[in-house]
Amino acid sequence: MADIFDQDRIFFPDDPELRVLGSVEKLAQWRHRNQGPAFIRIGRRIGYHGTDLNAYLSERRTKPTGNAA
Structure with missing residues (x-):
């Protein structure tokens, strides 16, 4: 699988690239849980x-x- 994120970079929740994963609030919920x-x-x-x-x-x-239900 090709890498989506730059391997050598630190991303912060407000970086637009992280929108792939969800909102800033969603990331905060995941960390809390x-x-x-x-x-x-x-x-x-x-x-x-x-x-x-x-x-x-x-x-x-x-x-x-490949199996259709």
């Missing part, structure tokens, strides 16, 4: 490393079986 991609805390700020975001998306990849 210990769900979603791994994150880092930098003081009071939250950051997401590109490698963690790509890993999170890869884990959720679904391959269609």
Whole structure:
């Protein structure tokens, strides 16, 4: 699977690239519930490393079986 996020970059919740995952509020809910991609805390700020975001998306990849229901 091709990487969507730059591996060597830290993304912050207000970065437009993270809209792929959901809103700023959705990311906050996931952190509160210990769900979603791994994150880092930098003081009071939250950051997401590109490698963690790509890993999170890869884990959720679904391959269609081709069987129609």
